[in-house]
Amino acid sequence: MYKTRKIKHGVLACICLILLGSLPCCWGRFVVEKNNLRVTSPGSVRGIYECAIGNFGVPQYGGTMLGSVFYPKANQKACNTFQDSDITWKNKPGGIPIFLLADRGDCYFTLKAWNAQNAGAAAILVADDRIEPLITMDTPEETDAQADYLQNISIPSALISKELGERMKKELSKGEMVSINLDWREALPHPDERVEYEFWTNSNDECGPKCESQLTFVRNFKGAAQILEQKGYTQFTPHYITWYCPEAFILSQQCKSQCINHGRYCAPDPEQDFSRGYDGRDVVVQNLRQACFFKVAKENGKPWQWWDYVTDFSIRCPMKEKKYTKQCADLVIQSLGYDVRKIDKCIGDIEADVDNSILKAEQEAQIGNGSRGDVTILPTLVINNRQYRGKLDKGAVLKAICSGFEETTEPAICLTRDMETNECLQNNGGCWQDKAANISACRDTFRGRVCHCPIVQGVKFIGDGYTHCEASGALRCGINNGGCWKGSKDGRTYSACIDDHKNGCKCPPGFRGDGVKECEDIDECKEKTACQCQHCSCRNTWGSYECSCSGNLLYIHEHDTCISKDSNREVSWGIMWVIVLGFALAGVAGYAIYKYRIRRYMDSEIRAIMAQYMPLDNQGDVPNHLPQGSV
Known part of the structure; x- marks a missing residue:
């Protein structure tokens, strides 16, 4: 009743289709991981x-x-x-x-x-x-x-x-x-900085808990898969398992209802009942449509949209609601901005007695290569050519994919909350922490916790991560005051934080201490470092001091001295009188000069006029020459 065919590389794939409605059984080179x-x-x-x-x-x-x-x-x-x-x-x-x-x-x-x-x-x-x-x-x-x-x-x-x-x-x-x-560190190889993985799946949603868990996984994992693919960290390929019908039964009703292309590509009946519901050939066609969508999306440079199509199709076109049809699938394809005609061209004629290039390649890919065994069960995840073992769960699969990267080369998504191992919950994982500022050097990763000084609000902390972490950089004082002392009293606030990390924490003037745990006020009055002038009295304040002078004296801080308020006033009036007198003298002198210059100018003008009408004493006689003919 069963017949085998030779497939590429001379490997016999003993793939059988049990007629009369039972599940397909498979034998192949299965590798134990x-x-x-x-x-x-x-x-x-x-x-x-x-x-x-x-x-x-x-x-x-x-x-x-x-x-x-x-x-x-x-x-x-x-x-x-x-x-x-x-x-x-x-x-x-x-x-x-x-x-x-x-x-x-x-x-x-x-x-x-x-x-x-x-x-x-x-x-x-x-x-x-x-x-x-x-x-x-x-x-x-x-x-x-x-x-x-x-x-x-x-x-x-x-x-x-x-x-x-x-x-x-x-x-x-x-x-x-x-x-x-x-x-499990070497359970998956990591040959380079990119992880290649395959997901062998099925569009059938009526195969019980396995189908339900498979669809749940696709929906939950979609976001992580698309991030990894868009940024070039992974190369993902979906695959679909099909069987062929034994040649002796190609014309039987069972093969016709479960296969396309004259028995070349078959899938079991979803309900295990040939008399109702959808047939196996419906599943094969939808599998082919999903594979073709991936091919077209990849040609458009967006292979990650396969996750969108599969997720949307499972929600909008379920078998239970009798919507598992081409019409529903086309609506999903169009909603994602793709041309249905390109998908149909890829699918080809499912009634023709010829090979389908897409499904033929899928059957050949089922055969194991190197360390990877044959794919015989659904679903199967293959990561870096090794079959994944374990629960089909978002966190578990993401952890497996992340382990396919060399340590320290894994993308950021591998270090997110999705991958936490929760080791930091107990005793902070043995790492440094600042409870007051809720800052910790403990970080959960899929490989376990690491103690690494954090970066908080753009401020980098430096240290060994275990016993010490210290904020650095220009913005360090904005995060828990840079780990330095800070105090407020009597309406005044002082800080020991200095933006320059080289100087660390330093108590401000008027205080002494380590600058980290404490800064103690200096009593300048008691230590006689202030108000040392005669007649001065000193009163200590928090972080500073106040000096005053006895009697009618005024304290000059710059010179640490006391002067009389009255003498100060007399000196001020004296200066004012000097200034007024100076202005008066300057006015008189200016007026005298003005008068002198005016008089000189007037004298010179009068002399010039008189010279025109009266001979001067120093002029000689001038001969009188009269013209001829005058008396």
């Missing part, structure tokens, strides 16, 4: 071991977790709750986290993890019950096993070998403390 487990004590077990990351819970990608192993005397397979026992592993202040060691068997891996989490365990280690290569602990597929708790598992889980489990149990039975460190 692992992380390191370091046993630090006792010495007989000390070493580094591999453990398989469970496909549920929240692995601490990029970080480590230290804990102590506990193996219960009863309920050793953790298939029952620990509520009826006196056992509790809830971490207390100063206590080391507890890792529950449980045996494999009798119940789902997820149920073991859920019971361990409810009892307060920080992680669960499941010891294999057979000697075999490590496997991936996955969530149950059966419909009756889809309990609500599956999406609420938050502790990391790991499968360890039977041999390691037995060695731990032996040491625990002797009363030894088994301490281990779970290390």
Whole structure:
């Protein structure tokens, strides 16, 4: 009933489509994703071991977790709750986290993890019950096993070998403390400054809790994904799984209802019922439409708009409301400013007996390459060519993507509140803090807390971050007065803060002290550094002093001396009289000069006139020559 086809690179993809309405089953080269487990004590077990990351819970990608192993005397397979026992592993202040060691068997891996989490365990280690290569602990597929708790598992889980489990149990039975460190720092490679990741998904929204969690993840993760993509930190590609119909059944009604392009690309019936609702071919076409939208958006330089389309389509065009149609999809495409005709051209003729270039490439991409195994389950996230394991949750996935960057090269979004580890909540993480100004050097990151002097309102604090941080720069006095002393009294305010960081904190004139914790008022009167003149009296004030003179004397601060108020007044009037007399003398002198010059001028004019009509005494006789013919 099943038939295989050869796919590129000679890899046989045993992909089958079970007819008669059951789920498709797949076989492929599945890679078990692992992380390191370091046993630090006792010495007989000390070493580094591999453990398989469970496909549920929240692995601490990029970080480590230290804990102590506990193996219960009863309920050793953790298939029952620990509520009826006196056992509790809830971490207390100063206590080391507890890792529950449980045996494999009798119940789902997820149920073991859920019971361990409810009892307060920080992680669960499941010891294999057979000697075999490590496997991936996955969530149950059966419909009756889809309990609500599956999406609420938050502790990391790991499968360890039977041999390691037995060695731990032996040491625990002797009363030894088994301490281990779970290390996920190298669980994902980080070859360069950009993280490449793929999301294998499906447009189907009628596949139970997995579909619901998948759609919830897309909606919640959209903002972070778009920020990372727009700024060039990541390269994202969506993918869709399809199967082909065995050649012997291409003309059957089942294949026709679940496949397009003559059985080349198929998807299971959403409701597992061929007689009602939407068919598998509807899902394939919508998958293809989403892939084509990504192709066109990428050509427009905006690949991140795929997140908008998928999110809007899931909200506006759900299967339950019978809106899972091309007409509804076209409205969403148009609302995002795209030409529907370009999308339709990419989709092509779904009835033609030819390959579809988009879906053919998707099928070839399913086959594993290098360290990445075949993609056989939905949803699957592949980060830097490694399959992500764990809960499909915004915070968990963002942490995994951030761990794909080299440390110190991660983008700012990896250091935001979304990635907090909450280590700063207890004792401020052991970092410096100024409680009065609510300033702390502790910062939560996805790799754990770091002690780093902060930047507050543009003011940079410098120091080691653990015992000391000090504001620096021109605006330092605006933040908690630069960490310097400041005091107010009697309507006066003094500060020891100086904008120049080199001078640090310095008590202002009139005070002495370290300038940080205190500045003490100097009593200038008592120390006789002020008001030392004769007849002076001194009164100390906060930060300064006041001097006064006895009797009818006036104090001159600049010269630290007392002078008579009356003599001062006499001197002032004397000066005034001198000035008045000076002006009077200047007026008389000016008038005399004026009169003298006027008289000289008048005399010279009179002499000139008289010279014209009267001979002068010093003139000689002038001969009288008369003309001829006169008497």
